[in-house]
Amino acid sequence: MEVSVSILFRKMKGLPLSDEENQAFEEWYAASEEHRLYWKRFRQQQEKIEERRLSVVDVQAGWACLERGRRKSARRIVWLSVAASVVVLLGFALAFSFLHQAPPAVVVGKNLSGNGVSLRLSDGKNLVLTDKSAIALLDEMRASVKVKEGTIQYQEDSISHGEVAYNELQVPAAAEFQVVLADGTKVLLNSLSFLRYPVVFTGNERKVYLEGEAFFIVKQGKKPFIVETKGEEIKVFGTEFNVMTYAEEKQMETTLVKGSIGIKLKNASDKEYVRLMPGEQFAINNQSGAVSVKKVDVFPYVAWTEGLFVSQNDNLETIMQKLARWYDVEVFYQNTSLKTRKFWGVMKRKDTLKEILEVIAKAGQVKFEIQGKTVIVSQ
Numbered sequence: 001m002e003v004s005v006s007i008l009f010r011k012m013k014g015l016p017l018s019d020e021e022n023q024a025f026e027e028w029y030a031a032s033e034e035h036r037l038y039w040k041r042f043r044q045q046q047e048k049i050e051e052r053r054l055s056v057v058d059v060q061a062g063w064a065c066l067e068r069g070r071r072k073s074a075r076r077i078v079w080l081s082v083a084a085s086v087v088v089l090l091g092f093a094l095a096f097s098f099l100h101q102a103p104p105a106v107v108v109g110k111n112l113s114g115n116g117v118s119l120r121l122s123d124g125k126n127l128v129l130t131d132k133s134a135i136a137l138l139d140e141m142r143a144s145v146k147v148k149e150g151t152i153q154y155q156e157d158s159i160s161h162g163e164v165a166y167n168e169l170q171v172p173a174a175a176e177f178q179v180v181l182a183d184g185t186k187v188l189l190n191s192l193s194f195l196r197y198p199v200v201f202t203g204n205e206r207k208v209y210l211e212g213e214a215f216f217i218v219k220q221g222k223k224p225f226i227v228e229t230k231g232e233e234i235k236v237f238g239t240e241f242n243v244m245t246y247a248e249e250k251q252m253e254t255t256l257v258k259g260s261i262g263i264k265l266k267n268a269s270d271k272e273y274v275r276l277m278p279g280e281q282f283a284i285n286n287q288s289g290a291v292s293v294k295k296v297d298v299f300p301y302v303a304w305t306e307g308l309f310v311s312q313n314d315n316l317e318t319i320m321q322k323l324a325r326w327y328d329v330e331v332f333y334q335n336t337s338l339k340t341r342k343f344w345g346v347m348k349r350k351d352t353l354k355e356i357l358e359v360i361a362k363a364g365q366v367k368f369e370i371q372g373k374t375v376i377v378s379q
Contacts, residue, residue: 002028002313003024003025003028004297004299007021007024007025008025008039011025012043116128116129116172116175117129117169117170117171117172117175117177118169118170118172119152119167119168119169119170120167120168120169120170121165121167122165122166122167122199129147129152129177144199145199150176150177150178151177151178151179151180152169152177152178152179152180153179153180154179154180154181154182154199154200155182164198164199164200164202164203165198165199165200166196166197166198166199167196167197167198167199168194168195168196169189169194169195169196169197170193170194171189171190171191171192171193171194171212172191172192172328173191173192173325173326173327173328174191174326174327174328175191176188176189176190176191177189179195179197181197181201181206181208182198182199182200182201183201183206183219183221183225184219185206185216185217185218185219185225186216186217187208187214187215187216187217188214188215188305189212189213189214190212190213190214190215190304190325191212191325191326192212192246192325193210193211193212193213193214194210194211194212195208195209195210195214196208196209197209201223203223204223205223205224205225205226206221206223206224206225206226207225207226207227207228208226208227208228209227209228209229210227210228210229210243210245211229211230211245212244212245212246213242213243213244213245213246213304214242214243215240215241215242215243215302215304215305216236216239216240216241216242216243217239217240218236218238218239218240218259219238220237220238221238224236224237225238227243228266229243229245229252230245230266231245231252231265231266231284231289232252232254232263232264232265232266232282232284233263233264233265233266234254234261234262234263235261235262235263235264235273236259236261237259237260237261237262238259238260239256239257239258239259239260239261240256240257240258240259241254241255241256241257241258241259241261242254242255242257242298242301242302242305244301246321246325247286248321249286249318249321250285250286250287251283251284251285251286252283252284252286253281253282253283253301254276254281254282254283255280255281255296255298255301255302256276256277256278256279256280256281256298257278257279257298257302258278259278260275260276260277260278261275261276262274262275262276263276263282265284265289265291274291274293276293279295279296279297279298280293280294280295280296281293281294281295281296281301297312300312303346304349307348307349307350308346308347308348308349309322309323309326309346309347309348309349309356310345310346311343311344311345311346312344313342313343313344314342314343315339315340315341315342315343316338316339316340316341316342316343316360316366316377317339317340319343319360320375320377323353323356323357323375324375326349327353328373329353329370329373329374329375330373330374330375331374331375331377332374332375332376332377333377334376334377334378334379335377335378335379338366338377338378338379341366343360343363345359345360345363347359353370353375354370357370357375365379366378366379367379
């Protein structure tokens with residue numbers, strides 16, 4: 001039996017809980033001594049945080065970048081507000097404690113090895129969007145396209161001349177990049193992701209193709225907005241949602257934060273769309289093709305858009321796959337049984353790989369050794 005960390009935090013702070021949330025907490029608390037001990041430690045940790053005046057960050061739901069105030073000697077922990085709920089970022093049994101010094105800022109749109117986000121134009125030209133000369137060339141070629149501070153923006157008044165032109169955006173490891181499409185829709189792409197989209201939307205629909213992971217804030221319009229992936233088609237009705245399609249993960253996941261979407265399998269005989277409600281997730285098993293729809297806490301699935309890694313009882317293999325994509329490394333397990341160990345916690349993507357592995361090692365009695373581009377996991 002589990003309870004959301006959002007409920008725990010609001011309970012501790014005396015913030016409003018629904019009758020259903022109060023009941024969930026009471027049942028969780030009464031279920032075991034382990035839960036009661038966790039609750040005690042939870043409150044103790046928060047008292048320490050209040051005493052040390054660690055900075056608090058209010059995050060706009062689903063999209064706005066974190067504005068992090070710095071203090072010369074202060075250590076910090078990040079708090080996150082998602083869908084009007086405040087979620088405490090706390091490690092299970094104090095295991096994940098993120099009281100590190102604030103690390104240097106990461107340049108959005110540029111990965112750790114220096115290779116930038118690339119844009120392939122309809123004429124076949126490839127531009128690196130962190131290259132100033134490439135940006136200048138793009139500005140010269142297309143007055144309706146602007147690149148600035150990790151974002152490429154297509155003007156809403158763009159006009160199509162003749163055949164529809166498509167652009168392809170490729171985001172490497174250790175990078176994120178934002179696209180503002182010609183209709184005003186915002187797309188934040190995670191590392192190792194690919195988006196193909198028309199420079200201007202024509203015809204009866206607005207359609208893009210995605211590989212990897214992206215968070216969408218779709219602008220409402222008369223034409224339906226469609227996200228195509230290798231296994232599904234997502235029909236959008238003006239909304240905010242996350243799509244994760246990494247091939248190495250066990251399943252593809254579409255998580256609805258706000259609004260409404262419909263999803264159907266690309267190769268299924270049934271052409272009806274499955275309609276999702278906010279807080280629901282549509283998943284496709286990458287091996288069996290089995291489909292499931294369930295209610296979820298959206299926070300762990302969208303926290304990457306706010307610069308966070310979140311583990312809510314995830315196994316080590318899942319956590320290390322996220323780290324591998326972000327830090328551009330491979331992971332080798334000396335003992336495969338280590339893959340199934342569970343962890344709770346939140347880590348900042350701006351931290352170094354070494355810092356994050358040190359935190360996990362203390363939490364779970366595992367050891368990590370970094371050898372070049374390989375992380376070796378042992379006991």
